[in-house]
Amino acid sequence: MYQILIVDDDAQMRDALTVAISRYGYNVDVAQNGQTALNMLKNKEYSLIITDMKMPGMSGLEFIRHVRAHTLTVPILVITGFATVENAVECMKHGASDYLMKPFSFDTLEGAIKGLLNNDFTGDADIITEDEKMIQILRMAREVARTDTTVLITGESGTGKELIARYIHKHSNRSSKRMIAVNCAAIPENLLESELFGHEKGAFTGAVERKIGKFELANGTSLLLDEIGEMSFPVQAKLLRVLQEKEIDRIGGKNPIPVDIRVIATTNRNLIEEIEKGNFREDLYYRLGVFPIELPPLRERPGDIKILAEHFLKRYTKQYGKIIEGFTPDAMEYLIAYTWKGNIRELQNVIQRAVLLCQSSSISKEHLIIKTNNNGTGVQRPVMTLKEMEKEMIVKTLRLTGGNKTKAAQHLGITVRTLRNKLNEYQLSI
Numbered sequence: 203m204y205q206i207l208i209v210d211d212d213a214q215m216r217d218a219l220t221v222a223i224s225r226y227g228y229n230v231d232v233a234q235n236g237q238t239a240l241n242m243l244k245n246k247e248y249s250l251i252i253t254d255m256k257m258p259g260m261s262g263l264e265f266i267r268h269v270r271a272h273t274l275t276v277p278i279l280v281i282t283g284f285a286t287v288e289n290a291v292e293c294m295k296h297g298a299s300d301y302l303m304k305p306f307s308f309d310t311l312e313g314a315i316k317g318l319l320n321n322d323f324t325g326d327a328d329i330i331t332e333d334e335k336m337i338q339i340l341r342m343a344r345e346v347a348r349t350d351t352t353v354l355i356t357g358e359s360g361t362g363k364e365l366i367a368r369y370i371h372k373h374s375n376r377s378s379k380r381m382i383a384v385n386c387a388a389i390p391e392n393l394l395e396s397e398l399f400g401h402e403k404g405a406f407t408g409a410v411e412r413k414i415g416k417f418e419l420a421n422g423t424s425l426l427l428d429e430i431g432e433m434s435f436p437v438q439a440k441l442l443r444v445l446q447e448k449e450i451d452r453i454g455g456k457n458p459i460p461v462d463i464r465v466i467a468t469t470n471r472n473l474i475e476e477i478e479k480g481n482f483r484e485d486l487y488y489r490l491g492v493f494p495i496e497l498p499p500l501r502e503r504p505g506d507i508k509i510l511a512e513h514f515l516k517r518y519t520k521q522y523g524k525i526i527e528g529f530t531p532d533a534m535e536y537l538i539a540y541t542w543k544g545n546i547r548e549l550q551n552v553i554q555r556a557v558l559l560c561q562s563s564s565i566s567k568e569h570l571i572i573k574t575n576n577n578g579t580g581v582q583r584p585v586m587t588l589k590e591m592e593k594e595m596i597v598k599t600l601r602l603t604g605g606n607k608t609k610a611a612q613h614l615g616i617t618v619r620t621l622r623n624k625l626n627e628y629q630l631s632i
Contacts, residue, residue, distance in 0.1 A: 204319055209239040209253040222308045223452045236260030240268055246277055247382060250318055263296060277318035330513055333503035339495060346493045347373035354490045355468045357497030360545030363468040371424040376464055379423035384416045387429035395437050396453055399476045405454025417450045417461050431471035442486045444608035456559035500542040507538050514553035522557055530566045593628045
């Protein structure tokens with residue numbers, strides 16, 4: 203059963219939300235402030251967090267930052283009566299999954315909760331795709347789901363690795379229990395061992411009570427180890443032993459504890475290269491990669507861009523109570539032309555911001571704002587069309603070759619004649 207945590211300093215709002223959400227069939231815990239909620243998150247897994255924005259002490263935004271710094275992608279639904287487009291975008295930027303503006307109906311609340319619990323770009327927890335390669339991957343995932351084989355899912359950030367992991371769990375014989383997840387990159391190295399394997403009271407300074415680790419919490423179900431490539435060598439060694447022996451040792455514990463788990467690991471790193479650099483154990487790699495799945499980036503499945511964009515548009519227009527019929531032709535051309543280095547997650551964020559900003563009946567290209575600089579701050583502009591990208595590539599290549607058209611054509615994989623025609627087309631005098 204889904205477990206939901208409500209964080210709100212208003213007792214009446216907490217009570218109203220608790221009654222409504224309990225009627226939907228979910229288990230509910232409450233916290234009156236962000237710090238209390240953070241303490242509760244240390245000892246219990248939640249399927250969804252609902253938090254107010256304006257609270258004394260730790261604000262909702264500060265609370266979201268703390269959650270994202272220490273946990274995986276548990277969905278966070280923000281509710282507030284002080285709503286603007288700007289603070290909505292700010293919430294999303296720092297890790298909120300969705301946003302409700304007061305007053306809202308309980309039907310709207312229920313729809314938002316169901317949407318988040320069914321994952322970000324899914325329909326009934328199934329991946330939205332028409333790409334043949336992705337369809338084949340889903341077939342393989344469904345086959346391996348029937349076994350307890352360890353699975354290693356690789357791919358760029360934002361390609362849906364966690365979603366595939368949840369798809370595997372959903373179709374496994376362990377699906378009656380919720381999958382437990384831990385982000386190896388978000389937890390400090392000195393705390394990861396305790397997070398995974400737990401500790402006894404007094405095991406080390408600060409261990410004021412017994413902590414149950416993720417492996418014990420996952421007994422009888424699946425454990426997702428997200429960004430496994432960030433795990434330190436000492437913890438890798440202990441993980442290898444757990445996978446081999448099927449038992450864990452709490453820090454400070456006297457006896458090993460048997461566990462029955464199915465491990466699914468994900469990473470955006472090339473683990474073969476990490477092995478060569480001495481950063482990852484080769485024996486652990488082969489133990490994890492019994493069944494490897496590599497997800498293609500969104501730029502290699504351009505046919506899915508349109509259907510995903512339309513899916514996100516439908517979701518966010520419903521969420522924000524807007525009537526937006528679709529995309530203008532130039533907006534869709536922009537979306538399909540862009541390279542999407544952040545993959546599906548980036549596309550989702552772009553559409554969400556576009557819906558927030560749009561005041562007309564269609565999303566146009568000026569609504570499609572993306573970050574273009576490498577450090578992820580400041581500069582923003584619309585995505586590029588294929589022609590703009592081609593023009594930019596020609597200019598860069600000619601500059602690289604000192605204006606030598608023959609060499610530039612060779613680099614670009616075209617004939618000199620084609621290059622001249624392109625220069626005329628784009629009115630370039632380089």
